[in-house]
Amino acid sequence: MIVRELELDLDAFEGPFDLLLTLVLREELELAEVDVVEIVLSFCSRLEERGRLDLDACGEFLVLVAALLELKARGLFPEEELELSELEPEEAAEELARRLADYRRMKEAAAWLSERLEGESERFFRLGPAPLAPRIERQLAPQDPERLGAALRMLAAEPPSVSLGHMALRFPPVSQFLERFRAVLRRRRRFDFASEVAGLSRIEAAVAFLAMLELRKAGEVSLEQASSFAPIRVTRAGVEAREQEWIARSA
Amino acid sequence: MDRPLRLISANPVDRLARIVEGLLVVASQPLSVEDLAVAADDDAERIETALRLLADRYGEGRSGIVLERVAGGWAFRASREAAEACARLFERPVERGLSAAAVETLAIVAYLGPCTRPDIARIRGVAADSVVAGLVERGLIAEAGRDVEAAGAIRYKTTPLFERVFGLESLAALPRLEDLGGETDEIRERLEAVAEKRPA
Numbered sequence A: 001m002i003v004r005e006l007e008l009d010l011d012a013f014e015g016p017f018d019l020l021l022t023l024v025l026r027e028e029l030e031l032a033e034v035d036v037v038e039i040v041l042s043f044c045s046r047l048e049e050r051g052r053l054d055l056d057a058c059g060e061f062l063v064l065v066a067a068l069l070e071l072k073a074r075g076l077f078p079e080e081e082l083e084l085s086e087l088e089p090e091e092a093a094e095e096l097a098r099r100l101a102d103y104r105r106m107k108e109a110a111a112w113l114s115e116r117l118e119g120e121s122e123r124f125f126r127l128g129p130a131p132l133a134p135r136i137e138r139q140l141a142p143q144d145p146e147r148l149g150a151a152l153r154m155l156a157a158e159p160p161s162v163s164l165g166h167m168a169l170r171f172p173p174v175s176q177f178l179e180r181f182r183a184v185l186r187r188r189r190r191f192d193f194a195s196e197v198a199g200l201s202r203i204e205a206a207v208a209f210l211a212m213l214e215l216r217k218a219g220e221v222s223l224e225q226a227s228s229f230a231p232i233r234v235t236r237a238g239v240e241a242r243e244q245e246w247i248a249r250s251a
Numbered sequence B: 001m002d003r004p005l006r007l008i009s010a011n012p013v014d015r016l017a018r019i020v021e022g023l024l025v026v027a028s029q030p031l032s033v034e035d036l037a038v039a040a041d042d043d044a045e046r047i048e049t050a051l052r053l054l055a056d057r058y059g060e061g062r063s064g065i066v067l068e069r070v071a072g073g074w075a076f077r078a079s080r081e082a083a084e085a086c087a088r089l090f091e092r093p094v095e096r097g098l099s100a101a102a103v104e105t106l107a108i109v110a111y112l113g114p115c116t117r118p119d120i121a122r123i124r125g126v127a128a129d130s131v132v133a134g135l136v137e138r139g140l141i142a143e144a145g146r147d148v149e150a151a152g153a154i155r156y157k158t159t160p161l162f163e164r165v166f167g168l169e170s171l172a173a174l175p176r177l178e179d180l181g182g183e184t185d186e187i188r189e190r191l192e193a194v195a196e197k198r199p200a
Helices: A017-025 A036-050 A055-076 A078-085 A089-119 A145-156 A174-187 A193-197 A202-217 A239-250 B003-007 B012-026 B033-040 B044-057 B080-089 B100-112 B117-124 B129-138 B160-165 B184-197
Strands: A007-009 A014-016 A190-192 A221-225 A232-236 B065-070 B073-078 B141-147 B153-158
Touching: A007 A017, A007 A036, A014 A017, A017 A055, A036 A055, A089 B100, A089 B117, A174 A190, A174 A202, A174 A232, A190 A193, A193 A202, A193 A232, A202 A221, A202 A232, B012 B033, B012 B044, B012 B073, B033 B044, B033 B073, B044 B065, B073 B080, B100 B117, B100 B129, B100 B153, B117 B129, B117 B153, B129 B141, B129 B153
Parallel strands: none
Antiparallel strands: A007 A014, A190 A232, A221 A232, B065 B073, B141 B153
8 A cells, every 4th residue: 555645535635645745745735624534534535445454555555654644733923933943852742731721721611610600501691783883983184175176177167188199190181292293393394302302200101102102003104213212303294205115216 | 778869859969979970971981989970970879879769760660761770880771671672673783693712712711711722722622813803803802911021912901891701799799710610630530540441
């Protein structure tokens, strides 16, 4: 029989004994909530089932349970750990006897009280509502009504409306640039895109670029750019063709 | 000493007794001699005389109402004769279902109070939180400040209601702790006897 594999079914834990010990040592399980008696009972019933006394298992079990009990005791009285560990065995026995005596006296006192209560069960008396609760008298310091008024006025005022201006991107319409470019091209045959949009915002320049593409799509202009990032030249449609013809002719 | 006088209705002590009687009827908790003296605007000695007169009048077997000295004062209660009838009509919720753990805790607070929950746990060997909360709810114990040395833990003491429920004149009416069991010597002898039986 292997003690560490002893299956436990406790209120606070279910699984093998070994896992319980691991959880306790890792402080993932509160030992105060573990009923050690239940563990002992589980072990005893398992022992009984086997029908023969396994001394090795008993010894191992005793060591483990003793350690568990010591841990539990320390957990219950953490502040006394140091104080008790310094005691000699005789002193410890004396201390234990003193504590047991204290507890026994209190048990006797409790028995006396129980007896007394039994004897006093014939005493009926009137109890007012919350008879002995101390009465709470709340006293406010003198208050200035003007301050209350000021506070209320502050609350009653309409809060300033929050600007949502930054939330919307305002694009100028593409048509605006279409008109503008057409007007330019009526005066001149070609223009540099960059110089035409100089001084505009990034958004406006983008819209202007779209307008330029729109004109190209409609066949109103032709575009040329010598290399990447070189100036884009916009030429009125037809002009280029005529120039090409002219070049071809002059060649 | 004033007994013959009580038959004379014009006697001032008799008049005072009627006033004290009225005060005790109105009160829902025991009134001390001092409380009564202030309310009746009379001196404590004469109040005591009046109380003796009333206690005689409101005694067991004489009246359905009994005047008793309890919880540091004086209060009316029903006579024992009426107890059975009272029990049919009224509950005694304060002490109903008081567990053994609760009575033990009550004893500890009564003798050692004001004391903290860790103090109680140290004597009983188990956590006292729920038992203490139950006793507070019943009104048998109440908070009595904080223990500065024990990280500000709340201290508890028994209430006048505790004395009243248990029929105690005051906490001094509890038996002396030294007279109760728990002889240290005897317990130590038993421990040693167990130790001797252990094979070396």
